[in-house]
Amino acid sequence: MGLLFEEIDNQPSPIGDISLRRRRIPALGDRDIYEVKLGEEFLMSSMFYDAEIALADLGLAAVEGEALAVVVGGLGLGYTAVAALKDQRLGELLIVDYLQTVIRWHQQEKVPLGKELNADPRSRYVHGSFFDMAVADPGGFDPQQPGRLFDAILLDIDHSPRALLHHGNASFYTVENLGRMARQLRRGGAFALWSQDPPDAEFMQVMDAVFINTAAHIIPFFNPFQNGEATNTIYVGVKA
Numbered sequence: 294m295g296l297l298f299e300e301i302d303n304q305p306s307p308i309g310d311i312s313l314r315r316r317r318i319p320a321l322g323d324r325d326i327y328e329v330k331l332g333e334e335f336l337m338s339s340m341f342y343d344a345e346i347a348l349a350d351l352g353l354a355a356v357e358g359e360a361l362a363v364v365v366g367g368l369g370l371g372y373t374a375v376a377a378l379k380d381q382r383l384g385e386l387l388i389v390d391y392l393q394t395v396i397r398w399h400q401q402e403k404v405p406l407g408k409e410l411n412a413d414p415r416s417r418y419v420h421g422s423f424f425d426m427a428v429a430d431p432g433g434f435d436p437q438q439p440g441r442l443f444d445a446i447l448l449d450i451d452h453s454p455r456a457l458l459h460h461g462n463a464s465f466y467t468v469e470n471l472g473r474m475a476r477q478l479r480r481g482g483a484f485a486l487w488s489q490d491p492p493d494a495e496f497m498q499v500m501d502a503v504f505i506n507t508a509a510h511i512i513p514f515f516n517p518f519q520n521g522e523a524t525n526t527i528y529v530g531v532k533a
Contacts, residue, residue, distance in 0.1 A: 301403055304394040306331075308459060311394055313403060321517055327370055327404055329395070331458065337369040339405070343514040344487055344525035345369065345449060349376035351510055351527050352447045352485030353383070360384030362443045364434045364477075366423035367450040368395050371406035373487075377447065378413050386416045387434055387443075389423045396420055423450060424465050427474040434477060442479045449487035453526075454496045456489065466496060471503045478532040486528040496528070504530025 297319075303312040309332045316326050327339040353361065361383050365374045368390040377386055388410070390396050396418045399407035410416050419434065426433060431440040451457045454466040464470055471484070478484065484504060492509035500507045507530040516523040 302394070302398065306392050306394060308391075311336075311392060313398055325405075329370065334458075336458075339370055341514060341516070341523075342370070342372040344512040344527060345372035346376040347510065347512045347525075347527050348447050348449055348485055348487045349373045349380070351529050352445050352483050353377060353380045355483035355485070355506065355529050355531055356444050357481060358382065358444060361445065362441070363387070363445045363447065364389060364443050366427075366446065366448040368399065368418075369449060370404055371399060371410055373447055373449055374416065375406050375409050378409070378416060383415060386413075387419050388416060389419045389421060389426060389434055391420075391422045393420050423448065424462055427465065427477070428470050430473070430476070441477070443477055443482060444479060445483045445485070446474065446478060447485050453488040453490040454486075454493060454499075466499065468499055468502045471499060475503055475532050480532055482532045484530050484532070488526040488528065490526060491524065492526050492528075500528055500530045505533045506531040 298316045301313040301315055303310060312330045314328045318326065328335060329337040359382050362385050363377055363383060365377060365386065365388045368374065368388050374386060374388050377383055398404050399410055402408045419436065433439055433441055435441045451462055457463055497507065497509055510527040512525045512527055513522050
């Protein structure tokens with residue numbers, strides 16, 4: 294058995310120190326668990342990733358067509374991006390992250406899914422603020438092609454539309470700014486959002502004002518620390 298705990302990297306960032314850790318919990322079996330922390334706040338753990346995969350699966354299931362152009366906002370440990378690449382219809386994937394350190398972890402394959410993302414020619418890392426790019430006009434998510442339209446935008450950055458990593462993100466979860474982001478979707482394109490919280494009726498009203506065919510999917514998963522079921526939520530909406 295290897296070390297029970299190792300800090301792989303710890304770097305300053307514009308929003309605080311960010312660290313990558315690897316641990317083993319003997320009671321959970323002989324496997325490495327990777328964690329990303331911002332200061333003392335957990336951003337991501339490889340122990341829980343069902344909803345991150347569901348974000349890609351549900352978001353892309355709402356879209357028709359081939360050679361899909363998809364944006365993932367928030368790289369994390371790469372689960373949403375890798376799940377999107379498993380869709381055979383995907384033509385190109387842009388993975389937008391504000392933290393260069395997180396992108397570098399994947400490029401240097403310090404996290405398990407980095408190798409898979411790097412090996413797939415359909416994927417491309419984009420360093421920048423998703424929230425700034427979402428409302429930019431005529432810029433957008435692809436610095437190589439300003440004004441480009443996409444088939445799906447999959448977002449996993451804040452803990453929820455209310456539990457924010459930074460208070461400045463709050464303005465994104467409004468009819469005005471979701472609508473500005475939706476300009477970067479083609480007609481019939483989908484927006485999907487991960488949330489750690491149960492479905493939020495107030496945010497669903499915002500989704501309904503911007504998109505059609507909206508839904509809040511509850512994703513159950515087993516939490517060994519609670520010895521029971523926990524849930525996340527995936528919001529999905531389609532551009533009319």
